[in-house]
Amino acid sequence: MTERGPEHSDANATYVFAVCWKPEPSALVGLRGVTDEAPVSVLPLETLTAIVQTVRARDFTDEAWQARLSDQRELERYARAHHDVVSAAAACCPTVPLPMATLYHGEQRARDALTGEADRFHTALQRIAHHAEWGVKVYAPPCPPDDSTRSATSAGPSRPAPGAGLAYLERKRGVQERRERSQDEALRVAESVDAEVRLLATASRRLRPHGPQLSGERRIQVLNATYLVAEHRADELTLLAQSLRERTGVQIELSGPWVPYSFVGEV
Template sequence: MTTQQQAGTPANGTTAAETATYVYAVCRQLTPAALTGLPGLAEGFPVRALRCGALTAVVQHVPAAEFTQEAWEQRLSDRTQLERCARAHHEVVVAAAACGPTAPLALATLYRSDERARQALGEDAGRFTAVLDRIEGQAEWGVKVSLPAGAPRPPDETPSDGPHGSGKAGAGRAYLERKRGLHRAREQRHDRALQTAEDVDAALSRLATAARRLRPHGQELTGAASRRQILNAAYLLPHDRAEELAEAVETWRTRTGAQIELSGPWVPYSFVGEV
């Protein structure tokens, strides 16, 4: 890292007035080489460390004119642009996290200058320190549980004679009875699905330092029309309990017949805003 970069002066001939400071994350310690070569969100501006008292922010100069609120709104409303920005942000956070506990900041965290970033982050140093203490030696794991989404075949719209009687009266009673039976079956499946979600979450939560229930994804996001997601959760776990978690997930797959997806380890995005 050059002296110019350490001082926070743009290194490509751009003046400080023409740039803003984008902040990716806050950590305690950072090996400068871990950030080397990362493109971040702005070409021509190195991703670098910015000391904020006892803490270190991972930052990058970005062209101020291209990162206004209006520009961000346009960028984030475009799915392709949003995904590109999210990937670039995440790549930097992961590189920083390889050096030690790291608190990622939200996408589009911007300040007018390094000094303004240093001041704002320094004012929140107590919270960042508590977060870093909490996630040290921990990782986030994601668990998604899905069950078949098939529903019973609906009754015929035209009532017909059945075993409950003859003629229109008997056929009508049979038709209503079938509808009530289908309704009860749907309720029972719903109750069983809720209980499965509660049981899996309770078992995995006992292994975790912390757990969060997230909104289940609809079929339009999962792309699986034949399955319904009943649990979408995140668990903060010590690194040495990862194998235990995987074994528990496999046990619940066998016990319930549910599709259970385990993903991770991740930087603990879901748990950095709780202190």
């Protein structure tokens, strides 16, 4: 749905943050949005409402946006501003977030394009009404240490005892087998955690687990999933997560509630 605005310096474009039903006007007061030059406002769409802001088109050309993508600090600022507006709208009514930098050549173009998607928006809004998104991450226990190298080092420069090479290989094989058993058990637990949380959730999505290089930790992530959960079951989910931690003994992280970004693009 995104259009890039005309590039001449005095042209404006309409930036669309989200589509919802009837937001409270007070929910948008004081929001900065992605620019200081115009307030965040509403755009009526017959039976829907878009949350919009007038921006300078030249700030959102392909070249300008590519430059912004290469500036981590600037990109984070835009992402945070976009999310703040979406969250404010979602706090007062069901809201479908639109991707960052969704723009049209003026309000009428935005109104025409978004109204043409009204059925899809209504379906998504009905699905997520009175729901929130929750994340669940499960981590495998730390790998058992490999004592073979330390043992060899502590032995000093003296000649190895007979059979030392075979013993070293056996120790290495034992460490690898323990690691594999630990990983297999963690994966089995992750599947059982996902199965129990799915029974409570309205919908779920499995995401690619983050590697240690992303988390900055030695822990290995074996489940990275997100769930659409009814608001009245939030406490039940919290209790279930605690129960699963106690029953399985693994590290389980529960995060949320969030705006259900992951569940509005499937309709």
